[in-house]
Amino acid sequence: GESVGLHLPTLSVQEGDNSIINCAYSNSASDYFIWYKQESGKGPQFIIDIRSNMDKRQGQRVTVLLNKTVKHLSLQIAATQPGDSAVYFCAENSGYSTLTFGKGTMLLVSP
Amino acid sequence: DTGVSQDPRHKITKRGQNVTFRCDPISEHNRLYWYRQTLGQGPEFLTYFQNEAQLEKSRLLSDRFSAERPKGSFSTLEIQRTEQGDSAMYLCASNDRGLDTQYFGPGTRLTVL
Numbered sequence: 001g002e003s004v005g006l007h008l009p010t011l012s013v014q015e016g017d018n019s020i021i022n023c024a025y026s027n028s029a030s031d032y033f034i035w036y037k038q039e040s041g042k043g044p045q046f047i048i049d050i051r052s053n054m055d056k057r058q059g060q061r062v063t064v065l066l067n068k069t070v071k072h073l074s075l076q077i078a079a080t081q082p083g084d085s086a087v088y089f090c091a092e093n094s095g096y097s098t099l100t101f102g103k104g105t106m107l108l109v110s111p
Numbered sequence: 112d113t114g115v116s117q118d119p120r121h122k123i124t125k126r127g128q129n130v131t132f133r134c135d136p137i138s139e140h141n142r143l144y145w146y147r148q149t150l151g152q153g154p155e156f157l158t159y160f161q162n163e164a165q166l167e168k169s170r171l172l173s174d175r176f177s178a179e180r181p182k183g184s185f186s187t188l189e190i191q192r193t194e195q196g197d198s199a200m201y202l203c204a205s206n207d208r209g210l211d212t213q214y215f216g217p218g219t220r221l222t223v224l
Contacts, residue, residue: 032211045215097142102153
């Protein structure tokens with residue numbers, strides 16, 4: 001079946017750097033995408049979302065980019081902080097009520 | 112705290128025992144979802160409710176699993192005759208009809224010995 005996936009399982013950055021986490025999706029019918037952050041032992045925490053009629057959306061220190069041509073989603077975190085260390089998941093909604101998650105990327109931020 | 116809550120946070124049981132988990136969604140949310148997450152993987156959908164109606168079930172939800180939401184508020188997920196393969200984090204999420212963003216609880220970590 002169609003699925004959401006990630007290019008990199010682990011990303012290591014220095015504090016203050018910008019981080020980019022990528023996600024590839026294959027379901028062209030997906031019209032809504034979400035990025036979640038999950039810290040160890042906790043549930044996923046909503047970060048930012050984007051609809052398929054947009055190609056960019058900005059939040060506080062985070063930006064999500066959507067490229068529908070190549071079915072690619074990215075999360076950019078500006079001035080990465082140690083508190084940003086976590087596993088990041090992208091998820092898609094293809095018009096039904098459920099979310100399909102990718103496998104996750106672990107972000108490690110060194111002080 | 113008005114977020115999604117789950118109880119218990121951790122459960123250790125022996126193979127063959129039954130376990131039940133509870134989820135309390137955000138109070139104004141009428142949709143409630145259950146997901147399962149194994150180590151290193153993203154959450155996988157199990158089932159969801161709109162009010163008290165169970166509208167969709169994943170093929171992952173075997174006959175040993177049952178979920179209820181009798182009054183359209185809290186929900187319970189029961190696993191009968193647990194197996195070691197049931198060991199996972201069980202996550203609950205909620206949202207309001209018409210809104211796509213799902214908000215997750217802290218999860219219940221199940222360990223089957």
